[in-house]
Amino acid sequence: MSLFRESKLSRRVLLTGGAAAVGAPMLLNPEGGYAQTSAPVPADVFRLGVASGDPLPDSVVLWTRLAPDPLAGGGMPDRPVTVQWEIADNDRFTRHRRTGTAVARPELGHSVHVDVRGLRADSVYFYRFRIAGQLSPVGRTRTAPASSARPRTLRFAFASCQDYQAGFYTAYQHLAAEDLAFVAFLGDYIYEGPTNPAAARQHEGTGEPTTLAQYRNRHAQYKTDADLQAAHAAFPWIVTFDDHEVDNNWADEIPQDPDLQTPSSFRARRIAAFQAYYEHMPLRRSSLPRGLDMQLYRRFRFGSLASVHVLDTRQYRSDQPATLADAQSPSLTMTGAQQEKWLVDGLRRSGSNWNLLANQVMWAQNDRTAGPTQTFDFDNWDGYRVQRKRLLEYFGSGRVDNPVVLTGDRHCTWISDLRPDFDDVSTPIVGAELTGTSITSGGNANTASFHATYDPIMAESPHWRYIDNQRGYVVCDVTRSEMVSRLRLVDTVWAPTATVRTAATFVVESGRPGIASVSAEATPPAVATLRAPAFAVEDDQP
Structure with missing residues (x-):
């Protein structure tokens, strides 16, 4: 195909x-x-x-x-x-x-x-x-195909999270050789962190970028990578940002550490980061920043087969809540009211067989602690529960054809069914979420530690269908009847080259919300025992 x-x-x-x-x-x-x-x-x-x-x-x-x-x-x-x-x-x-x-x-x-x-x-x-x-x-x-066209197939890939210091872009060596209509990049194109002397390779500069000149240099360093250049040169990209293009876990005009960054200094930093981002991305003039604002949510149609709704979950969001009780507040928004209306209207009127959301942070509930205690990362949609439930109920209203959320951020693969109430298995499944792993962020994975932590939680989370924490990207084949997605993993990001394999395949069937099937391959012994070289990685994902 x-x-x-x-x-x-x-x-x-x-x-x-x-x-x-x-x-x-x-x-x-x-x-x-x-x-x-x-x-x-x-x-x-x-x-x-x-x-x-x-x-x-x-x-x-x-x-x-x-x-x-x-x-x-x-x-x-x-x-x-x-x-x-x-x-x-x-x-x-x-x-x-x-x-x-x-x-x-x-x-x-x-x-x-x-x-x-x-x-x-x-x-x-x-x-x-x-x-x-x-x-x-x-x-x-x-x-793209004409809006009136009825293409039989669409193949694309999505990726995210490419911390330069965490490893080499071995995944892009293989992504560039795929047959794709486009690549959706879901955020964390650069990382703003200072140099890590123990990392696989070093960020330029001496600290975090805050000025336009510093953000330009950081973006330029990433763009000098030959493997990243090859992936850009091979296909058109549809990009959106997450947090590290500006500051970890920023929300609207609020930085991660407001005690250390004044409102005026963070606004200036955001303006500089937005301009440098635009300067280094294949975006239209309509996305040129205007002061604090940058128009990044937008929509692409691939005939009547699929629409891609690109979200922006940073510029308009409320500050992250601190507790689970706070996360239930109806005043909290991930997207802002205007973008939510744009999304709902676009889903209703898309006229496409599939509605794909290019999204930054995880929708599916993601408990971090086994047993009766629940622990959540409120930077994800777990922190914005009323809006999430409202949108998921809309997914299940019969007015949205085949919604599938494509997500980055987690540095892991998380394949999930979506339902309005994740704690109530009697509520209907209304969609699917494919959370893809990182290109490099997190470095080479400790799979044993990951599964020791999350396998017990998975047993308590029936909406989770597959989890993994190795590095790579996802390739999706869309037809009228199904969407088949392949998890492509590299054996290392701590060497200049690597082999790639299809580790798992996920199927969503048209007209049947959620994940229809998961097929996982055994990890080859050579990958499972890979040890050297090793580097210390700073990872923002727990």
Whole structure:
């Protein structure tokens, strides 16, 4: 059921570019328009690679950022420069579809976001950038099917949580080789933590980023990774953020540690983090931050087969409650009233066979203590119980077709049935949640310790259908009748390369809420006994 067998790109093509002579770069003229200049552009400006994102039937966003010195502010001169872009039907660029120019401005970190229009629906394209004789790597992208189309299949992957210090991006070596229409990245693209000397590799800088320059350097460091670049160059990405792109467990204008960050300093930090995030992501102009605000919740339709509703569970949420009693307050919101209305209206009117929620934090109830005592992480939907119950009741109202929540954050795989009251097994199952594991965060897993803690809790949690804490991503195949999701795990993130395997398969059937079946494979002995090398990992997930 390959989507792209006819147009595979090799890793070499994705990560290398040739040279082509072009005219001198063009500068923005103060009186309007552009003026030629002979001022030189530094060499090696495409060190952060290329990316595409937000696929529509006739459009996709092409991204790059000019950064010859990525960890020192980018290294570009303090002036705008003009970049040429081209998109074609083949990777030799002999059949052009569109070409044009875009201005890379210093006030946006010399990033480029090209919203290419007039493309064919459900089609593969190849793209690249050039400036001053320098040619970028080649990227491959794909548009969405027409809204009226009835595609038989859709294959995509979702991933999250890629702490640079926790390990190498071995999972992306394999994700880049999958056949996918898109990748949904569900948050924690960067981590804001300071350098950990005992980690597998080191964050740049000396502390947590708080300024625009510091967030730019942190994002740039992540973007220099060749495996991450290959995954971006292979498919369009649909991205959303969680907490670590700004500050661990932040909520609206409230930081994790309000005793250490004043309201004004955190607002300034949020503004800086949002801008750096936009500068490094393949997002449309509609997501350009405006002060404290950034429009990130949005919707994508893949014909009549599936709609993807991208959530933002950070900007508009109430502060996390402190107790279970507090979590029952009807005033608490994870999304804000406006986004909740947008979600409900979109679910009702989607016209799609499947409704997929690209979501950051776990919906399913997740007790952390075996026995009668219950312990919860209130940063998850467990802290926002009235709104969660209201939405889950809507899932079960008959007005939403096949809701499946796709979640990141946990650094573990948690496959769950969803019901309005998780403590009452007589309440109906109304949907499914696939919580995917991390790319690196948490490092190589201690599976014995994990199962010793959570297997007894799983016995008391009938809505949990599968749990695991190893590293990787999830690939989903959607048809009219079912959604089949494969958990793809790597054997290590503490070495530059790794093997990958399908550890488990999860099936959701159309018209039957919840998880229809789980098939788990035995862990190979070579993986189960993997010991060296070992690194100390700082993990925010209990």
